[in-house]
Amino acid sequence: MARGPATAHAFKPRLDRLPPAPSQNNEPEFGERTNQSHFTSMRFADAPISEKSKMAIPHQYLTDVQEATLELGLSGVDLLVQAKTGTGKTAAFLLPAIERLAKRRLPPSGNVSILVLSPTRELAMQIQKEADGLVRTHPFSVQSVIGGSDINQQKRKLTTQRCDILVATPGRLLDLLESTDLRRKLHGIQTLVLDEADRLLDQGFMPTLKSIFNFLPNREENPRQCMLYSATLSEDIKKVAALYLTPDYEFVSTLGEDEVNTHQHVPQTCVTVPISDTIKAAVAVLQEDVLEHGNRSKSMVFCTTAMGTSATAQLLKKAGYGTLPQVFEIHSRMTQSKRLWTAQKFRAATSAILVTSDVTARGMDFPGVTLVLQVGLPASSEQYIHRLGRTARAGRSGKGTIILTPSESALLRTPEMKPIPIQAHPPLQLPSVPASDLTKKLQIQAYGAWLGFNTAFIRMMGVSKQKFVDEANRYAWDVLGWADKHVPPPIARRTAQVIGIGGVKGINAVSRVEYPEDEGSSRSDEERERGFGFGSRQPQRSSRPNTGSHWAGQGRRG
Numbered sequence: 180m181a182r183g184p185a186t187a188h189a190f191k192p193r194l195d196r197l198p199p200a201p202s203q204n205n206e207p208e209f210g211e212r213t214n215q216s217h218f219t220s221m222r223f224a225d226a227p228i229s230e231k232s233k234m235a236i237p238h239q240y241l242t243d244v245q246e247a248t249l250e251l252g253l254s255g256v257d258l259l260v261q262a263k264t265g266t267g268k269t270a271a272f273l274l275p276a277i278e279r280l281a282k283r284r285l286p287p288s289g290n291v292s293i294l295v296l297s298p299t300r301e302l303a304m305q306i307q308k309e310a311d312g313l314v315r316t317h318p319f320s321v322q323s324v325i326g327g328s329d330i331n332q333q334k335r336k337l338t339t340q341r342c343d344i345l346v347a348t349p350g351r352l353l354d355l356l357e358s359t360d361l362r363r364k365l366h367g368i369q370t371l372v373l374d375e376a377d378r379l380l381d382q383g384f385m386p387t388l389k390s391i392f393n394f395l396p397n398r399e400e401n402p403r404q405c406m407l408y409s410a411t412l413s414e415d416i417k418k419v420a421a422l423y424l425t426p427d428y429e430f431v432s433t434l435g436e437d438e439v440n441t442h443q444h445v446p447q448t449c450v451t452v453p454i455s456d457t458i459k460a461a462v463a464v465l466q467e468d469v470l471e472h473g474n475r476s477k478s479m480v481f482c483t484t485a486m487g488t489s490a491t492a493q494l495l496k497k498a499g500y501g502t503l504p505q506v507f508e509i510h511s512r513m514t515q516s517k518r519l520w521t522a523q524k525f526r527a528a529t530s531a532i533l534v535t536s537d538v539t540a541r542g543m544d545f546p547g548v549t550l551v552l553q554v555g556l557p558a559s560s561e562q563y564i565h566r567l568g569r570t571a572r573a574g575r576s577g578k579g580t581i582i583l584t585p586s587e588s589a590l591l592r593t594p595e596m597k598p599i600p601i602q603a604h605p606p607l608q609l610p611s612v613p614a615s616d617l618t619k620k621l622q623i624q625a626y627g628a629w630l631g632f633n634t635a636f637i638r639m640m641g642v643s644k645q646k647f648v649d650e651a652n653r654y655a656w657d658v659l660g661w662a663d664k665h666v667p668p669p670i671a672r673r674t675a676q677v678i679g680i681g682g683v684k685g686i687n688a689v690s691r692v693e694y695p696e697d698e699g700s701s702r703s704d705e706e707r708e709r710g711f712g713f714g715s716r717q718p719q720r721s722s723r724p725n726t727g728s729h730w731a732g733q734g735r736r737g
């Protein structure tokens with residue numbers, strides 16, 4: 180594909196902003212202090228789009244990214260777009276793509292015209308839903324192909340039903356390209372969109388994406404428009420992105436010069452506590468949100484690994500009983516149907532807590548999230564920004580808190596995180612919490628996951644391997660409730676060696692980890708979350724992931 184310089188197209192915000200009309204599904208609460216700075220004074224009613232699209236759009240005023248990209252999108256030029264989280268990027272790419280499609284003669288039903296790639300299943304489904312809404316006045320139809328759901332049903336639907344817009348996760352799309360004649364349906368696509376482009380273009384997804392691109396006709400045969408969107412686009416990613424765009428592509432950013440891409444109106448704080456107190460601190464922060472928002476308190480608690488998420492969810496359920504809203508959990512080791520069920524329940528809840536791994540860190544639009552709480556190190560500064568972006572969306576208010584141990588708080592001094600305005604949290608009264616009753620199996624898995632993930636950050640934290648292992652063991656004893664105070668949970672010898680802590684005192688290395696309840700690991704063959712970004716090591720990912728971040732887990736590097 181062509182490579183070349185982009186026209187920098189920094190969007191100049193308008194001074195004559197008007198308050199937006201509330202959207203249908205994300206209306207600010209009465210009396211809520213909202214932030215309208217990313218809405219423009221341009222109404223969809225006055226925008227250069229068809230009456231059909233005007234009727235379908237549930238909003239009144241365009242956001243800055245929507246205004247900045249509408250005409251460019253309609254012109255068919257390639258776009259690389261960066262705009263803050265929750266500012267309506269989905270409609271920004273869908274709307275011009277649908278409009279361009281509407282200008283053509285209705286394509287035969289066997290042809291896909293718009294292909295949207297998303298890194299996670301939940302996000303793909305959310306995009307499908309938004310596209311469904313936007314085409315309800317058009318004769319177009321939307322389908323999705325995502326991992327973890329019935330592939331035969333997806334094949335049947337693709338063969339028998341109209342599909343103008345296809346939303347896909349990369350792994351499942353590639354499976355279908357390899358096993359069906361889907362390639363034929365994609366030969367004339369008019370628009371290709373990479374949502375969360377930096378995630379799709381990173382090392383984890385790149386091999387899959389390259390294979391997918393090999394199935395698409397080259398751009399001389401198929402002069403399609405390519406649009407890449409994300410809230411985070413590092414200079415490196417911009418260079419990679421340019422390889423997939425035509426030389427005359429436009430780079431649009433709604434971020435001001437030197438502006439950090441978290442919202443200024445979102446207060447961000449850090450609680451620094453010893454690892455033994457992390458659950459207590461989490462309960463205290465969640466209780467503060469309940470005090471502030473009453474039965475409208477809706478929080479997301481981000482953890483670093485799937486098993487750490489599961490353990491934290493169970494500990495919070497018990498510790499917050501009677502004082503905190505209902506606790507849900509979501510991570511990559513759950514079945515897809517359970518993941519979908521949980522996401523729907525949390526979306527519909529007025530007050531709830533979602534304890535989650537990074538499968539919901541990007542793009543997910545749960546209405547009314549009042550607090551994003553991050554427990555432990557995020558995988559990268561980008562991931563911190565995307566997680567925080569689950570609150571204060573579409574002009575609403577929200578806040579973020581991160582809980583770190585004293586060594587983990589070195590994170591805040593890294594060049595990537597330094598510009599982000601995170602203040603020390605006001606002193607907390609830590610509640611007492613009941614003793615853990617996690618199963619031994621979950622304790623072993625969460626301990627192994629903690630080691631696998633955090634090992635990548637030893638250098639960033641500036642701690643010795645011994646101190647690191649001591650900290651892991653305190654996590655096992657004081658947080659997970661591992662009963663044997665002399666011998667920590669077992670970890671496979673090979674795993675310990677691979678992650679570089681094989682010979683360290685305090686590691687209980689065994690040839691094979693036996694799980695008391697059930698022999699063998701419950702690990703699915705699905706994506707694993709892993710750490711990267713601040714640490715000294717680069718991630719090594721499986722070549723065909725389907726969702727968000729991936730963890731090394733036992734036996735693989737973090």
Ligand SMILES: Nc1ncnc2c1ncn2[C@@H]1O[C@H](COP(=O)(O)OP(=O)(O)OP(=O)(O)O)[C@@H](O)[C@H]1O
Pocket residue numbers: 199200201202204205238239240241242245262263264265266267268269270409410541542543544568569572573
């Ligand atoms: N013009 C608009 N006016 C009001 N609300 C809008 C508008 N456009 C989009 N929204 C709403 O804003 C919310 C966030 O939109 P969306 O999920 O597309 O944001 P995003 O920029 O893609 O976020 P992320 O970076 O997290 O992926 C959604 O609830 C959407 O319906």
